[in-house]
Amino acid sequence: MAAVYESFAERAIELQRAKGGRVLVGLAGSPGSGKSTSAAGVVGHINAELGAGTAVVLPMDGFHLYRAELDAMPDPAEAHRRRGAHWTFDGEAFVRKVREVRADDGIVMAPGFDHGTGDPVEGAIAVGEGAEIVIVEGNYVLLDEPPWSALGELFDEAWFVDCDVDTAMARVVKRHLSVGRSLVQATLRVDTNDRPNALEILATKERADVFVPSCGGPNTLPPPTFLDE
16 A cells, blocks of 8 residues: 555645645545545655655544533434444534634644543644645545535545445444454444444545545545646
């Protein structure tokens, strides 16, 4: 996958050089598609070539609703069971933060996510003054409904990680097993939450400009095209 990450890193660099100033790339994909790995790989190649801090990932994970906020919903059990659906994120706060990064080339602080506590961590991520390329990564960054739909006008380009649903869900089952869930629990959670979310996310692929092939599994979307093609 190193060659894929390098190719998309060069694409982002060319985009920034053609435009000048800070550029934002929206990177969407389903759970288990490899979008976080892809974002980190692309950013790593850019920073290796142009210097540390030139590129940064701004993940959507830090905008999960706090567990206490889920507890306050009309059906807390359902809210926790469906955590990961778009309505279990603070989409409006996420859009505001991306807009801030778009408008301000200074330092912008954003929340991260602590998988141990299951809650966001305020101020965990810094988009520095030297960040010329920001990869905005998350499941719903291409969702065509408010407030998420406002993100489209903030991106210089939109990418979608190409991974068939069955391959992605097999990875998510392994992820659930790794945190102590039984195979029955993991499979149930995937079937009732992760897969429905993945199918909703897959429907947003038409809003992408190019497709990033995922490691493993067949490619079901058109191959990526590059700036010079």
